Amino acid sequence: MEPAASRLWRPRSLVIAVLSLALQACATLSERECRNQDWYGIGADDGYDGAPASKIDAHREACAEYGIEPDTEQYEAGRRDGLVHYCTVKRGFEIGRQGLQYGGGCPAGSDREFLRGHDLGRRFYAVDQELERLDSDLRMYRSQSTTPDLGETEQRQLYSRIRDLEFERSRLEAERRQLEWELRRL
Numbered sequence: 001m002e003p004a005a006s007r008l009w010r011p012r013s014l015v016i017a018v019l020s021l022a023l024q025a026c027a028t029l030s031e032r033e034c035r036n037q038d039w040y041g042i043g044a045d046d047g048y049d050g051a052p053a054s055k056i057d058a059h060r061e062a063c064a065e066y067g068i069e070p071d072t073e074q075y076e077a078g079r080r081d082g083l084v085h086y087c088t089v090k091r092g093f094e095i096g097r098q099g100l101q102y103g104g105g106c107p108a109g110s111d112r113e114f115l116r117g118h119d120l121g122r123r124f125y126a127v128d129q130e131l132e133r134l135d136s137d138l139r140m141y142r143s144q145s146t147t148p149d150l151g152e153t154e155q156r157q158l159y160s161r162i163r164d165l166e167f168e169r170s171r172l173e174a175e176r177r178q179l180e181w182e183l184r185r186l
Contacts, residue, residue: 027062028055034063039071040078047082050095050105055079083107089117089186096121099129120182127176134169138162 033042046055056075063070085091087106092114095102099122106114144150145158 027065028058029062031066034059034066034068037068037071039074042070043075043078043080044082045078046075047079047105048085050083050086050091050103051079052103052105053079083110087111087114089113092117092119093121093124093183093186097124099125117186120179120186124176124179124183127172127179131169131172131176134165134172138165138169141165 029042042059043056053076056070056072056079059070059075083106087110092102094117096118102111102115102118104111141158141162145155145162150158
């Protein structure tokens, strides 16, 4: 039979291992990335993702564990070049279309075009989310309407609800067509 202390050790070891992995997952860079020291490339990637200038602080903290200090000049040069690709109408639309928030990474003045695309993308996202919800509701109500033991009143209420949802769906489809027209003009 196994000693009690040994049985207690396993859960503690597991908790420690899980916490260790969780802390490593919080690090912005791996040891390999810190040691590679391609600070321009790391900055360019961060810029392309719209990261604010303060992101270097998280990298500094992650690499301090390995005794490595980021090259802030190279990082910022790369981040600025990455932002050139991020702070565009097209990229703003892509980010908004995914339902993601704008993190404020674009320099003052260059964010106007990004935000124009982002706003349109967010509107697409909202309409598509609502259409998905309506489609789900319509499927549910249509399924319920075929139940054989429904009373006449319940059936009328279901058909009325289906009609209202179909009307709302038509309105949203028209709104989506309007958004598609705006996208072509973007």
